[in-house]
Amino acid sequence: MASIETGVRAPSEADAMRHALVLARRGPVSGPNPRVGCVLLGADGEVLGEGWHRGAGTAHAEVAALADAAARGASTVGATAVVTLEPCTHTGRTGPCSEALIAAGVGRVVVSVPDPNPVAAGGAERLREAGVDVETGLLGDEGRALLGAWLPAVERGRPFVTLKLATSLDGRIAAADGSSRWITSEVSRHHAHDLRAEVDAIVVGTGTALVDDPSLTARNAAGELHGTQPLRVVVGLRDLPSDARLHGPGGELVHVRTHDPAEVLSLLAEREVRHVLVEGGPTLAAAFLRAGLVDEVHAYVAPVLLGSGSSAVADLGVTSIGDAVRLTTRSVLPLGPDVLVVATVDPSRAPHSSTEEH
Structure with a gap:
């Protein structure tokens, strides 16, 4: 200005x-x-x-x-x-x-x-x-x-959305047998926890919650909980087991029984959430991207090649290179053996489609 x-x-x-x-x-x-x-x-x-x-x-x-x-x-x-x-x-x-x-x-x-x-x-x-x-x-x-994220959140009337990915060099989040710990390094994981500490809510789909049983907490290098914890938001219709780690110490657990990313953001906006971190999995990532509701991507990339296994993002409906979701790289940060690529999404180039189930 x-x-x-x-x-x-x-x-x-x-x-x-x-x-x-x-x-x-x-x-x-x-x-x-x-x-x-x-x-x-x-x-x-x-x-x-x-x-x-x-x-x-x-x-x-x-x-x-x-x-x-x-x-x-x-x-x-x-x-x-x-x-x-x-x-x-x-x-x-x-x-x-x-x-x-x-x-x-x-x-x-x-x-x-x-x-x-x-x-x-x-x-x-x-x-x-x-x-x-x-x-x-x-x-x-x-x-x-x-x-930071507060300004565009207020300007757009919805939470600012950061999509976090942690992948191999060829874009995989798990091997063919489903194993995924650990693709990225401890340095990257510590950095990701620092990112969690800066957001108001972490969002995952029920698939990720059931398969990975995450705690979705923000911890320091010593493994201790930060004083302020983000909301833990699970999106989807399936119930969570009573012994899920999401019921343990950490931020409030919010289960949003919908498949519509816009509905998720609307509910969070009512709770004065300004910054949302979408962490998983590939179907949820694709749903937010297809809805044009991702503002920024944080991609932690490890120098690992898997060749097969789950991709970081599910089908976006892109059939031609001309329809690809183009991002603008804002920074590239080395993190031990890995790199963090921070890129923003041009809303005019984001795909828009009906919501997917996850």
């Missing part, structure tokens, strides 16, 4: 925004709310207060910064608030930040990213109505990157 279009910006505002982005990263990477940071500047560019959002139900970054300024004994009348996301106008678990800034006498607000959430947006307009000078777009690219 372009830099601020109008007005005179003091050099300290860009520095303050960079610091606000650093502050925002202290907030939780998962959850219904975005990571936001705020720095309050005085007339001479001095920092009056700073804050960040610590998660749902806690003070928003702007309110936290105002509280910090009050604790320092600093007046915020005429101050400049530098904030990574447009102040909200919504009253939810907490009050609207735009009103808090107005009440504090803030004279200028500099924003990195406008809020796309129709429920919370409108803060910039409300501030201008109150006579506050507002400018947007400062370090916009950095601001959008910080928001």
